[in-house]
Amino acid sequence: MGKTAILAITKNGVKIASIIKEMFPTWEIFAPAKFADTTNANWYDDSTTSKIADLYKSSDAIICIFSLGAVIRLIAPHLGDKKTDPAVIVIDDKANFVISTLSGHLGGANELANELAKKLGSTAVITTAADVNKTIPVDLVGRKFGWNIDDDSTVTKISAFMVNEEKVGVYQDAGERNWWEGDLPKNVTVYDTFEKLEKSDSKGFLIITDRKITGEILxxxxVYRPKTLVVGVGLHGDTTKEKILEGLYACLEKFNLSPKAIARFASIKKPQDINSLIETAKEFGVSVEYFERDDLAKVRIPNPSVMVEAFEGTASVSEAASILSSKGSLVVEKQKFPPDLTIAIARIEK
Structure with a gap:
């Protein structure tokens, strides 16, 4: 959990907050100044209404040590949506219960409530249907691996199918295979081909792939996008970001791949990093991995270049870098975008 605030408004609440801070030293305690003592806390003079408004904007999680009803009234004016709201946990004044109150899944409140309850010897209270029914939380599949959901507009519908035990079909051709531990719920069936999935009598579908999906099934x-694609790039010092993006999107379109599945970019180590490549990677929220020419020269590739070898000291940059970084195999062999760009894409095998 990122920035976490502990909000206590009673003397006993401050004591509980102190116990929690010993377990999580980076978390900050906030409490009314009238209870100020030797506790390492931020003592405030303004109202708790005002303070929780500030914390709601600046925190990833808020631990409230007072009644659930009071917490609901205080946070109600600030509710946004489950993508942006912080996790909110409520703990009673005796620490008997740790209640996941807001952003249970995406915000991590359920996981946090369970962790706190275990450490405090309390009872965790979790009410989200997927957790209560011990079924697949549709909005969390692959989250621990950094997977993205392609379009979250269908999440609520498929979640309803899941918790109501309607038939749900699963197809996966990329990414980590251990996204679900134990036996799958009885209403969930895994299909080994996409064609079988489409022809099944499933009402809902979970699709894990780095390929583009189209059609009525959507x-x-x-659709989950595991981070499986490494984009190898050969370029000149003056190759522009616009040129890289144009070439990349052309490759993704031609080979039916999703940009959301890009794990990182890879290239040859030069005396100076090329800003256009760095900026391109930043646009996708990923990094660039560099390799020495001698390491690239050792990689077996399908399309060696005499010209590249003369210029770079290795017969391949884009193909070799993508293979070396992914430790997998090419899904897009070298594509040329004259005069200054080549792109190849390899898949990370999980």
Whole structure:
């Protein structure tokens, strides 16, 4: 959990907050100044209404040590949506219960409540249907691996299918395979081909792939994008970001791949990093991995270049870098965008 605030408004609440801070030293305690003592806390003079408004904007999680009803009234004016709201946990004044109150899944409140309850010897209170029914939380599949959901507009619909035990089909051709531990719920069936999935009598679908998906199936599907693609780039010092993006999107379109599945970029180590490549990677929220020419020269590739070898000291940059970084195999062999750019894409095998 990122920035976490502990908000206590009673003397006993401050004591509980102190116990929690011993377990999580980076978390900050906030409490009314009238209770100020030797506790390492931020003592405030303004109202708790005003303070929680500030914390709601600046925190990833808020631990409230007072009644659930009071917390609901205080946070109600600030509710946004589950993508942006912080996790909110409520703990009673005797620490008997740790209640996941807001952003249970995406915000991490359920996980945090369970962790706190275990450490405090309390009872965790979790009310989200997927957790209560011990079924797949559709909005969390692959989250621990950094997977993205392609379009979250269908999440609520497929979640309803899941918790109501309607038939849900799963197809996966990329990414980590251990996204679900134990036996799958009885209403969930895994199909080994996409064609079988489409022809099944499933009402909803979970599709885990780095390939583009089209068609009617998307109306009842959640598509997950595992980070499986490494984009190898050969370029000149003056190759522009616009040129890289144009070439990249052309490759993704031609080979039916999703940009949301890009794990990182890879290239040859030069005396100076090329800003256009760095900026391109930043646009996708990923990094660039560099390799020495001698290491690239050792990689077996399908399309060696005499010209590249003369210029760079290795017969391949884009193909070799993508293979070396992914430790997998090429899904897009070298594509040329004259006069200054080549792109190849390899898949990370999980």
């Amino acid at each position: 109306k009842n599907a959640v």
